[in-house]
Amino acid sequence: MTVYTKITATGQYVPERVVTNDELATLMDTNDEWIQAHTGIVTRHYAMDQENTSMLATQVAQQLLTKSGLRATDIDLIIVTTITPDALTPATACLVQANIGADNAFAFDMSAACAGFTFGLATADKFVRSGQYQNVMVISAEVNSKMMDFQDRTAAVFFGDGAGGALLQATTDPAENNIIAEKLQTKGDAQVIHSGRVQPLKTVAATNYPQTDAFYQSGRDVFQFATTVVPEQMRTLLQTAGIAPAELQYVICHQANLRIIEKIAANLDLPMTAFPHNVERFGNTSSAGVAMALASVFDDLTGSALLTAFGGGLAYGSILIKK
Structure with a gap:
């Protein structure tokens, strides 16, 4: 079964x-x-x-x-x-x-x-x-x-x-199946985004104590990746699923930056009204952003929605859901 x-x-x-x-x-x-x-x-x-x-x-x-x-x-x-x-x-x-x-x-x-x-x-x-x-x-x-x-x-x-x-x-x-298609990818890069790196020992000493580095990102590189490579993945997944961007009720993107979301909307030739966003109020909440945006519109979802997120790794993934 x-x-x-x-x-x-x-x-x-x-x-x-x-x-x-x-x-x-x-x-x-x-x-x-x-x-x-x-x-x-x-x-x-x-x-x-x-x-x-x-x-x-x-x-x-x-x-x-x-x-x-x-x-x-x-x-x-x-x-x-x-x-x-x-x-x-x-x-x-x-x-x-x-x-x-x-x-x-x-x-x-x-x-x-x-x-x-x-x-x-x-x-x-x-x-x-x-x-x-x-x-x-x-x-x-x-x-x-x-x-x-x-x-x-x-x-x-x-x-x-x-x-x-x-x-x-x-x-x-x-008929109750909600997850229709997915595409997950990584583009190995340890420099564009990193956080919490722990360095190995240089010597054995009583003063050694673990330390981590703060979050870092190269904003320009992230913007370029998010507005070129990521939309290409989104289009590929939709083509594979046989769905045109205009057929989507919602496109729920990683809430990294409102300007990035606007760029992706323009790339897909869709209005910003199709893109639920919370970044203005909550900032970039990393992995939580897409989940939070989905929660804000889930009860209103009656068609298809594309969830897309990208971040350190570089990791990026899109999932097509339908309700």
Whole structure:
């Protein structure tokens, strides 16, 4: 018997603390006018005090349970995509499992940078279609603020914290199948975007202590990649699926920068009204951006939507869903 995947619930969460462009301008050489002109970002939210990545993800997990009517013990698998985990180990997904009491689930993290949600969704889809797992959570959660160098205005002004996710469930009804096609790719490059690099020892000494580097990106290279290579992937996937861009109800892009989304819209010859976006209010929330944007329109989705994300790796992925 063929098993299909249906998406039955979505959710999103941002911390309470709002940080404006003017506040960041007191920390670095920038201003509200420049930030809005170059990125479209007005505000972003920061997790403070004890509210780490696992807590943001837990908020989304609770929403998914409430919306679906499932118990935590019904969950078979929890995948958390993040590049800002609570720790290298244990996995943030394990902490979410414990927080919600999903005693029957196994859990692991995925790292695909800002492409995390598309990679996580594609991975979860395979687990569901295997027939062994009925209920799978995919949650993308990031506390980017803790990885920022607040003297680096080329990165710090872009990013905010947030989480989003979806619940995938098995079905044997082909009419309920929501995930239609996918294309995931990587273009290995360790320099354009990197974060949290840990250097090996130079000597054995009592003063050794692990340290990580702050987030870095080459903005110009990212913009060029996102507005040329990524739209090509989107077109290829749509052509393979036999769908024209104009037939899409929504195109949900990584919320990196409003100017990038505008460029992609122009490339596909589609109006910005087809592109749900939250980057103005929340900034670049890395892997969580697509998940959060999907959650904002999921209840209104009655046709096809293309989810596309790109980030460090360089990793980029597109998934076509239909409701």
